[in-house]
Amino acid sequence: MSVKADGRVFRFSTDDIREKDRIPMWRDLFARSVVKVDLEPLGDAPFRSESVVHVLPDVTIRSSSASAAIVHRTKPLVADGDDNFILAVMRRGQMVAAQNNREVFIGDGGAYLWSNATTGYSRNPVAMDLLTLSFSRRSLGAIVADIDKMLMRPLPAQSEALRLLLGYVDVLQSRQEPMPADLVATSAAHIHDLAALALGATRDAAEIAARGGVRAARLLAVKADVLAHLARPGLTVDAIAARHGISPRYIRDLFGGDHTTFTDFVREQRLRRAYVMLTAAAALPIGDIAYKCGFGDLSHFNHSFRRRFGATPSDVRARAAQGDDNFRAGSD
Structure with a gap:
């Protein structure tokens, strides 16, 4: 799937596919083309999945809900040349993932970094809600120190940088109107800043992030808090x-x-x-x-x-x- 990185939003759902065609069509039209993996449902219950995809410069945001399944990044898929880094955050559920002889388990709030440059698999034994941020290797690798050492390492769910990143993404995804071009570029830069801090930014990148993405995320969080408590006269x-x-x-x-x-x-x-x-x-x-x-x-x-x-x-x-x-x- 190749689209212009202009903040456009795409929605995909198995509910739009007849049940008898659901798995093969979802596997071909979404899993292999959008997520770049092979998919196999687990269990006997009907498979269901839906995703909302935001495409920004050098980063694609995907929020998904899915039934139990196992996905593989196979050698034929690796041959497509996509070497993006994928930051995966479990909103709800459990997942075991393995790549390069490393295995990681994450539950609610857990996160890890994956690379599309090599084979691997992930398995969610129960239904899950998952957020993934797909970054170009060029853009994220330039601002994270020793990024390959961060692959398949669990990130602490209580990380402040990760919390700010998730809050920023939530506000971005809640927008109903199209994003103007300047906001598209700024939002992409802020997401890079916050992801880099969560993973271990270089010193220069950390300083830039503190002036950019961190401040933007904190301001959005404060504004959201204000909006949630406007009725309180003592809002100070x-x-x-x-x-x-x-x-x-x-x-x-x-x-x-x-x-x-x-x-x-x-x-x-x-x-x-x-x-x-x-x-x-x-x-x-x-x-x-x-x-x-x-x-x-x-x-x-x-x-x-x-x-x-x-x-x-x-x-x-x-x-x-x-x-x-x-x-x-x-x-x-």
């Missing part, structure tokens, strides 16, 4: 910093690099959420909406809302009820 930079094990000053610095402040970001997200709630078909009373969006004072909410959107909450609700689509778009 100190509380967020304590949950993430970093200093309030560092969080302020992260938002400064994003040309905003922590306070402004929280206010903007609360106001955006309030706008959406006000224009919903079954909208709550305005006071309840203000409270559910984290505003403890209705007067402060009304003032902030009008300053942001150029209209009062009551105006927005009335115009939305009249079907004014242009007014609905005001929260963008």
Whole structure:
């Protein structure tokens, strides 16, 4: 499978294939062409698998769910010339993998590095959810010290770099809209940074990652935390910093690099959420909406809302009820 690395998303599912044709078609059209392996289901239950694939420059992200199976990277497949490194992370399940006389076992949260340049196999005896990041040997090998020594070595699930990497990928995969070209390139660079740190970056690469991928991943994690707790009036930079094990000053610095402040970001997200709630078909009373969006004072909410959107909450609700689509778009 050769596609343009522009952030496009592809979805594959055995549910789209008739059961009698499922295994041979999945093996030929997905396993061999996309994952570059041979596949053999285990057990008597009907085989099922689905994958979401994001293609970025020099890295392909694949999130998969699959029934029990064994996969082989065979000599004929190795002959295809693909020598990518594959960072595999077990979201849920178990796997035994072997390559170059090394065997590794991973369970929930475990990870290891595999090379497509040689033969090997992996076996998941139960259904699993697996994340794989496929990097070109050129791009990852340039920033990881002695990368071949990292092959088939279990990575600690509690690694901070791995946690940041997974959080970054989760946010990236949650996007509903197409990625602009600059974000595609930046996201690929950040994923390389974080993967290199998890595997053992060279000194120069580690310094670059600290300025790039690590900061980006931490900022995304903090923003996600804010969005998850907008309803709390006591949402403060100190509380967020304590949950993430970093200093309030560092969080302020992260938002400064994003040309905003922590306070402004929280206010903007609360106001955006309030706008959406006000224009919903079954909208709550305005006071309840203000409270559910984290505003403890209705007067402060009304003032902030009008300053942001150029209209009062009551105006927005009335115009939305009249079907004014242009007014609905005001929260963008």
